[in-house]
Amino acid sequence: DARVTQTPRHKVTEMGQEVTMRCQPILGHNTVFWYRQTMMQGLELLAYFRNRAPLDDSGMPKDRFSAEMPDATLATLKIQPSEPRDSAVYFCASGSTRDRGVNSPLHFGNGTRLTVT
């Protein structure tokens, strides 16, 4: 069964440190999403890539967050500097868009649980 792989699963860091989260999308998928989940806000869309190009990152705080896809097998989400309010679970998801018919369902990884102290 193909899976979206996220690393690390857990990360504890101190305020001000840089955090990098990695995602390996399912081979052949052309879209990658980054979501953040907290108890208060639920699942929030942070960024969206199609064919490795960023299409929408309006959900990300631009001053400290950055998302990239160095190649088709790797997506990264960086926070620099990190703050306690960034504590959340960060999910990566991948899928395939189609020009006709319906897009494939999104496949989510199991997330990176980030704690910033």
Add this chain to the structure above:
Amino acid sequence: LAKTTQPISMDSYEGQEVNITCSHNNIATNDYITWYQQFPSQGPRFIIQGYKTKVTNEVASLFIPADRKSSTLSLPRVSLSDTAVYYCLVYSGAGSYQLTFGKGTKLSVIP
């Protein structure tokens, strides 16, 4: 993006059929309805998707009336392992797509 409304929580006993209804009054002609399930400490998982009438798979059924302004996810004979949060989403079927998650419905299955 069409907004969805669903109950915040539901309780059910094991073995019962559970129906979760979602309202999406401003659904567009090209929009599809999709449901995801999320267990604690896991990412959401796709359950079922449909455009109109009825869709059934090995996990659930999805009923969509003719006006498509609502949909009902039906889970037959639930077990304790079906305790999860269920999200109803509406999105444009083809091309670029973004899934906007609401709060979902927290289903608790009671022994």
